[in-house]
Amino acid sequence: MDASFKEEGEALAIPPLRASEKFHLFVSYSSVDTTWTHELIGRLEADHAGLRVCLHERDFTPGRNVLENMAECILQSQKVLLVLSQDFVQSRWCLLEADLSLFGYCLERKPVIPVLLRPCQVPLHLSHLTYLEATDSRFYSKVVRLLCTPSHRMARSLPGPRPLPSLYSGKTLLTLNCINRDNLPSWKVGTFSTLSVPDPLKEVLQDPEVYKHAVGILNGVQSPRSCLRYLGCRIPLGIFLILLFCASIPVLMIFWTQDTKPGPRFLLITTGVSLCLLFLVLAVNSLCWFRRFSRRKMQELALRVGEANLLLAPHSVLMGCETLNQLSFVFVQLEDCRRAFLEFPDGNTLFQEALLRFSCAYACCLVQAHFPPYRDIEGAQGHLEPGLCFCQYVSVQLES
Numbered sequence: 001m002d003a004s005f006k007e008e009g010e011a012l013a014i015p016p017l018r019a020s021e022k023f024h025l026f027v028s029y030s031s032v033d034t035t036w037t038h039e040l041i042g043r044l045e046a047d048h049a050g051l052r053v054c055l056h057e058r059d060f061t062p063g064r065n066v067l068e069n070m071a072e073c074i075l076q077s078q079k080v081l082l083v084l085s086q087d088f089v090q091s092r093w094c095l096l097e098a099d100l101s102l103f104g105y106c107l108e109r110k111p112v113i114p115v116l117l118r119p120c121q122v123p124l125h126l127s128h129l130t131y132l133e134a135t136d137s138r139f140y141s142k143v144v145r146l147l148c149t150p151s152h153r154m155a156r157s158l159p160g161p162r163p164l165p166s167l168y169s170g171k172t173l174l175t176l177n178c179i180n181r182d183n184l185p186s187w188k189v190g191t192f193s194t195l196s197v198p199d200p201l202k203e204v205l206q207d208p209e210v211y212k213h214a215v216g217i218l219n220g221v222q223s224p225r226s227c228l229r230y231l232g233c234r235i236p237l238g239i240f241l242i243l244l245f246c247a248s249i250p251v252l253m254i255f256w257t258q259d260t261k262p263g264p265r266f267l268l269i270t271t272g273v274s275l276c277l278l279f280l281v282l283a284v285n286s287l288c289w290f291r292r293f294s295r296r297k298m299q300e301l302a303l304r305v306g307e308a309n310l311l312l313a314p315h316s317v318l319m320g321c322e323t324l325n326q327l328s329f330v331f332v333q334l335e336d337c338r339r340a341f342l343e344f345p346d347g348n349t350l351f352q353e354a355l356l357r358f359s360c361a362y363a364c365c366l367v368q369a370h371f372p373p374y375r376d377i378e379g380a381q382g383h384l385e386p387g388l389c390f391c392q393y394v395s396v397q398l399e400s
């Protein structure tokens with residue numbers, strides 16, 4: 001413990017427990033992070049005599065189910081500390097999110113201290129809170145400071161009625177990798193899991209069928225069957241064709257210099273030139289096969305994403321894909337843009353058509369926060385600040 005912290009520690013005191021409270025701190029963590037968490041708790045308890053920390057393996061009532069135990073312990077605690085890591089998000093946070101009606105009630109009454117132990121996708125409900133980073137050199141003193149701050153002076157975890165302040169148009173909700181992304185050959189189109197709605201999407205997309213259907217549309221994109229997908233096939237074939245091209249040039253020269261009649265000579269030269277060009281085109285084609293394939297597949301995938309976005313748009317979610325094996329989901333409210341379309345005859349069909357053609361690229365722009373150049377139209381107010389709203393984006397694309 002450093003000297004500066006000792007001084008702080010003397011000045012700060014942990015607020016006393018109220019009649020309804022049994023613990024100063026409820027700590028939730030994944031079993032993978034047990035050692036780190038126990039070290040932190042051990043140090044806190046050693047430095048603060050009388051500190052009561054609730055740990056699930058020590059303080060849960062045996063025989064009761066985990067959810068009931070968690071809810072009761074949270075209600076009996078002054079504050080809640082969550083140790084965030086990918087394992088936590090996938091295991092314990094799921095329990096909290098699975099029953100938000102119960103934990104929403106508990107958590108919105110308790111100050112939550114999220115601690116980022118290892119990089120992970122911070123759950124949507126916590127993303128508006130400032131979390132502490134375990135790697136911060138002043139991490140421990142920050143935890144103590146928060147522990148000693150009276151609860152009423154700390155931000156609550158779950159914000160009030162929807163839409164959540166943490167949700168804003170243009171917010172990236174999730175980046176989703178395909179199954180087995182690491183082992184996937186570069187020519188293979190990714191397959192995405194449709195088992196359940198990922199946590200970060202649950203707040204806006206509750207119906208698993210919509211998610212399943214939308215992602216299922218993308219899973220229908222076929223990978224190539226051509227033998228050119230293998231690098232070991234493309235390169236030798238390309239080299240062979242280039243060699244043929246090189247070899248045909250001297251043959252062409254011989255035809256050129258041969259003393260034959262003009263008719264057959266013209267025929268020979270024309271055939272030779274055509275063959276030369278054919279070898280060259282085939283060589284370039286096989287060497288650049290992958291580029292052409294990726295471009296074509298990306299166009300196909302973008303159209304499929306557009307199709308999926310027809311299902312997702314009513315839930316204020318758009319999907320985008322920048323590569324063959326990664327998807328992004330963005331929160332974006334399209335109601336105002338849809339109304340702008342409805343001012344035209346047959347507006348609804350136009351809106352659907354625009355979603356189909358442009359929503360994938362638009363979602364990618366939102367994810368990167370980078371929009372195509374556009375002129376400010378005098379007096380025309382967009383529906384997204386800052387950046388282009390969907391109807392503006394479509395009109396820019398149609399103009400260019």
Ligand SMILES: [Zn+2]
Nearest residue numbers: 337383389391
């Ligand atoms: Zn708009």
